[in-house]
Amino acid sequence: MLHKLLHTLDQAVSFPVASAHCDIPCKIYDPASAQIATLTVIRMMDLIAEQDLSSLAGQANLSRLVAQKEEHVKMVKDEVRVIWGDFFKQPQFDQIPNAHEMVHNIMFQASKCSQGVDRVEGEKLLTLVNQFAEAFWLVKEVPTYRATCSYPPSMTVVYPKLG
Amino acid sequence: MANKYGFWRVQGNSMEPVIASGAFVLVCPCRGGGIGKLVLVDHPHYGQLVKRLKSIDEKGLMLLQGEGDDSLTTEQMGPVCSSRLKGRVWWQSRPISSL
Numbered sequence: 611m612l613h614k615l616l617h618t619l620d621q622a623v624s625f626p627v628a629s630a631h632c633d634i635p636c637k638i639y640d641p642a643s644a645q646i647a648t649l650t651v652i653r654m655m656d657l658i659a660e661q662d663l664s665s666l667a668g669q670a671n672l673s674r675l676v677a678q679k680e681e682h683v684k685m686v687k688d689e690v691r692v693i694w695g696d697f698f699k700q701p702q703f704d705q706i707p708n709a710h711e712m713v714h715n716i717m718f719q720a721s722k723c724s725q726g727v728d729r730v731e732g733e734k735l736l737t738l739v740n741q742f743a744e745a746f747w748l749v750k751e752v753p754t755y756r757a758t759c760s761y762p763p764s765m766t767v768v769y770p771k772l773g
Numbered sequence: 774m775a776n777k778y779g780f781w782r783v784q785g786n787s788m789e790p791v792i793a794s795g796a797f798v799l800v801c802p803c804r805g806g807g808i809g810k811l812v813l814v815d816h817p818h819y820g821q822l823v824k825r826l827k828s829i830d831e832k833g834l835m836l837l838q839g840e841g842d843d844s845l846t847t848e849q850m851g852p853v854c855s856s857r858l859k860g861r862v863w864w865q866s867r868p869i870s871s872l
Binding site: 612613616617619620625626627628629695696699700 | 779780781782783784785796797798800813818819820821822823848849851866867
């Protein structure tokens with residue numbers, strides 16, 4: 611009866627919800643999102659460098675490009691953090707003993723890409739994210755290869771050899 | 774640390790059979806301790822969770838555990854700062870379907 615009373619009250623006032631669920635877990639992890647976000651950061655840096663800041667249109671475009679760069683830097687950090695925090699467990703850390711350092715370096719380098727527009731920093735970020743991707747596929751026992759992505763900024767990306 | 778008394782609705786089955794999905798729990802402030810007790814935690818990644826308090830180390834980091842097979846594991850939840858402890862479950866209702 612008390613449960614029924616609370617149920618009625620809940621419908622009226624909406625008690626906060628505490629989760630006792632398993633957050634799926636869906637087991638869908640892929641560093642590709644982090645890699646694409648990194649390529650976007652570099653692409654934004656390239657486009658920023660091309661803007662004519664003497665024109666109003668150029669300045670307007672600059673703000674849009676910087677906003678996208680910021681968003682994708684955050685995306686790189688989020689995607690890497692989720693794989694490191696949710697997918698990597700002790701067996702993976704045993705296999706990749708420098709995983710924590712690798713992730714910290716990505717976070718630090720991503721911040722540099724946020725703070726500036728130097729393409730060199732973007733390239734360094736891609737190097738680190740590619741290393742992270744290689745480590746991820748290594749623990750998944752999936753071989754990888756490197757190829758130039760088919761869209762700007764046309765840079766080398768680590769891909770899994772699936773199938 | 775814990776906040777205030779309040780009712781919460783539990784969603785999910787990872788604490789079954791101890792707490793059924795759909796049950797209401799009364800959460801009360803507590804001042805730490807309570808190893809082995811059911812607690813409400815504001816997890817930095819998973820949000821508001823009801824779990825059993827497994828341990829607290831000398832740095833104030835808590836380890837949590839679920840009851841059901843589908844629960845997040847202690848390792849998945851990771852150590853959680855005790856400042857994220859919202860309270861202890863003092864009472865729970867029992868949905869008719871779980872009787």
